[in-house]
Amino acid sequence: MNESRRLRYEITDWSQVTDCLSNNSKDLKLRYIEISDEDLVGKLIMVEHNVYGTMFSCLVECRGPILSTLSPMDDLYHILPMDEILAELRKFGFEIFFKREKKLTGDQLSYLMNLDQLGFEKIRKLTIVLPYIPHQPKYRTIVVGFMACSHPKWLDNTYQCPQTEYQKAVDAGTVVNLTAISQSQNFDWSFLGDFVLSINDILAVNSI
Structure with a gap:
């Protein structure tokens, strides 16, 4: 695809990923699920393919007894950095960037x-x-x-x-x-x- 014609998106929240299309395949789509119950609170981002199924999924902003912490001595969960999540989405053709408004004096x-x-x-x-x-x-x-x-x-x-x-x-x-x-x-x-x-x-x- 011509670089100038690639689809690029700016989002301010993970819930907006469902509006983003892949540059690589029409069979790829993004799903977003918010989970909130006694066992788990979090946001699930998923890359899905019409034939191959779920290609990538990531749980962010999460907590709950269903999750294990990094160490029995603390309550810190492993967190995948935003940049790594966006890089994984780019692998499937989703060019997504988080928009940060400039409001600072x-x-x-x-x-x-x-x-x-x-x-x-x-x-x-x-x-x-x-x-x-x-x-x-x-x-x-x-x-x-x-x-x-x-x-x-x-x-x-x-x-x-x-x-x-x-x-x-x-x-x-x-x-x-x-x-x-x-x-x-x-x-x-x-x-x-x-x-x-x-x-x-x-x-x-x-x-x-």
């Missing part, structure tokens, strides 16, 4: 540059599990920058952090609460969605 970009230089290479919305107090909130969600080598569990976007673990990270200086400073600086983190993003990638996108 110069001040916000400068702040992210400073974080990156200090070693806070990742950013995400983090749900913190609060100690149980009757009639009080059980969770709070904030935006954090963090050092991935110190917090590998936080690379799982479904991971919820106990308050004690978060406080240890604050004391160790391996996390910074971006929600707190955003209130005074008017920073907008809505583009994060439910993903764990690399600060370097955000800076690269905003430099185009």
Whole structure:
């Protein structure tokens, strides 16, 4: 196929993959299934062929007792990076890219540059599990920058952090609460969605 005529798609959520067509074969299609029950919560992306059946499937943003963790000592699941999933879809002719809107001001970009230089290479919305107090909130969600080598569990976007673990990270200086400073600086983190993003990638996108 002429390169200029190849089908390319920009999506903002995995649910949109069903609208994408393959450049390789009309017999290939993408399916998307959301699962939410007591055994499993997750999003299933599948490449299906009319003759050969399921060629590839991947479960993302998942949790539940049906899944095994990487180690009996923790609750971290193996997560296939988004880039690897998109590369696998490209193998079957699906040219799909995640669209990241550029909403960042110069001040916000400068702040992210400073974080990156200090070693806070990742950013995400983090749900913190609060100690149980009757009639009080059980969770709070904030935006954090963090050092991935110190917090590998936080690379799982479904991971919820106990308050004690978060406080240890604050004391160790391996996390910074971006929600707190955003209130005074008017920073907008809505583009994060439910993903764990690399600060370097955000800076690269905003430099185009």
